[in-house]
Amino acid sequence: MGERALGWGLKLLGIALFVGPFIAAFAVHNWDLQATVMPSQEEMDELKETLSGLFGEGFSEDTFILENPTYSGGKIRIPVRFTSPLDLPIKITDLSFAISDQGVEVAQVEMEETEVEIPANGTVDFTLIGPYTGTPPTDPQFTDMNITFEAYGVTLQMQVGQGGEV
Amino acid sequence: METTNPKTSRPKRRLAPVNWFGLVAGALMLMLPFLGPWWRATVGTGAMEVALSPFDYSISLLGQPISSTLVGYFLLAAKLSVIIGGVLMIAGSVGAKRWWGRQLVRFGAMKVFWMLIGLILLLVLGALFLNSILPGMLSGMAGEAGGAAMQINVPYISGSAMSTIQIGATATITAPITASLTSVFWIAVVVAALGVAARIYHRRFVKPKKLMVKPAEDEAEDEGIEAPPT
Numbered sequence: 001m002g003e004r005a006l007g008w009g010l011k012l013l014g015i016a017l018f019v020g021p022f023i024a025a026f027a028v029h030n031w032d033l034q035a036t037v038m039p040s041q042e043e044m045d046e047l048k049e050t051l052s053g054l055f056g057e058g059f060s061e062d063t064f065i066l067e068n069p070t071y072s073g074g075k076i077r078i079p080v081r082f083t084s085p086l087d088l089p090i091k092i093t094d095l096s097f098a099i100s101d102q103g104v105e106v107a108q109v110e111m112e113e114t115e116v117e118i119p120a121n122g123t124v125d126f127t128l129i130g131p132y133t134g135t136p137p138t139d140p141q142f143t144d145m146n147i148t149f150e151a152y153g154v155t156l157q158m159q160v161g162q163g164g165e166v
Numbered sequence: 167m168e169t170t171n172p173k174t175s176r177p178k179r180r181l182a183p184v185n186w187f188g189l190v191a192g193a194l195m196l197m198l199p200f201l202g203p204w205w206r207a208t209v210g211t212g213a214m215e216v217a218l219s220p221f222d223y224s225i226s227l228l229g230q231p232i233s234s235t236l237v238g239y240f241l242l243a244a245k246l247s248v249i250i251g252g253v254l255m256i257a258g259s260v261g262a263k264r265w266w267g268r269q270l271v272r273f274g275a276m277k278v279f280w281m282l283i284g285l286i287l288l289l290v291l292g293a294l295f296l297n298s299i300l301p302g303m304l305s306g307m308a309g310e311a312g313g314a315a316m317q318i319n320v321p322y323i324s325g326s327a328m329s330t331i332q333i334g335a336t337a338t339i340t341a342p343i344t345a346s347l348t349s350v351f352w353i354a355v356v357v358a359a360l361g362v363a364a365r366i367y368h369r370r371f372v373k374p375k376k377l378m379v380k381p382a383e384d385e386a387e388d389e390g391i392e393a394p395p396t
Contacts, residue, residue: 010273017247021239039232153210155340
């Protein structure tokens with residue numbers, strides 16, 4: 001009798017520990033399935049705010065400013081000022097593009113630095129460098145732009161075909 | 167020649183039989199829910215962090231925590247279940263020859279074992295879903311809106327992998343994913359093994375039912391097995 005009662009008691013305890021959380025969780029959320037299973041609206045709002053806040057005002061023509069290039073020793077050097085619109089620290093690990101003059105590719109430039117770290121909403125200066133011989137281009141265009149960012153260890157690589165004037 | 171005086175020598179006291187495996191497993195079961203996560207995964211360097219155990223979980227996206235009430239209550243119940251199981255296991259192991267010993271040990275013995283199996287299944291099925299099913303679903307949805315190819319590589323249980331999302335021909339997002347089992351997982355493996363051993367070892371304290379028939383009752387009493395109250 002006692003053994004059987006204990007057996008049933010333990011079985012019921014096991015069932016209660018399995019079914020109880022269901023009932024308790026639904027009861028605290030007034031039997032609302034979505035509120036019980038999904039994260040709270042407050043958490044979702046905070047997450048949305050964090051994600052939308054990351055991109056700040058977004059990229060604009062002031063994000064990358066290419067200064068006047070210099071030509072010396074068979075090389076072209078283009079100083080770049082990058083103003084991050086992002087609310088998070090990022091790294092630029094690659095920035096390269098081709099320079100064309102009158103429709104003919106005359107140079108290929110890439111970052112002199114291995115990588116550039118930019119604090120949230122910060123500004124950094126770095127240099128693009130590439131081999132160049134001949135006279136300075138009269139109507140320079142940059143094409144085949146490659147840029148690689150890294151944030152939180154996640155890499156975003158972008159390729160842009162046609163650019164603007166250097 | 168030395169002789170012993172039967173009047174002064176004390177009778178040898180036999181220690182009550184104890185299921186030592188169960189005692190140790192029960193004690194560890196009381197600690198296990200408070201030792202931390204059994205498994206961790208990270209996307210990038212903190213873009214997303216997941217820490218799991220059958221008693222607790224934490225998911226954060228860019229440092230922002232995400233939670234579910236239902237999951238929280240379930241894990242709380244799992245915690246209570248293992249703590250109660252641990253207490254009953256200790257009681258059943260100490261009173262190994264009592265009529266209730268076997269049932270108390272049985273209640274707690276396999277709990278951590280099944281939790282381990284459950285967690286491993288969850289991780290394998292979760293990785294299978296993320297690797298094989300989700301990319302197809304999301305690529306299909308994105309395809310209608312412009313085109314994106316997604317290749318998610320989540321390690322099965324433990325390891326590192328790279329996942330990529332190709333958005334058209336212009337952008338590629340690459341994220342390293344690292345997953346690992348923590349030392350607490352291996353403690354849980356030891357607890358589960360001790361639980362299974364305790365259950366098997368406890369058989370030595372239980373007489374087969376056919377010996378418990380009326381004529382053998384005296385013999386059972388001699389062995390020290392307490393009969394259940396009627």
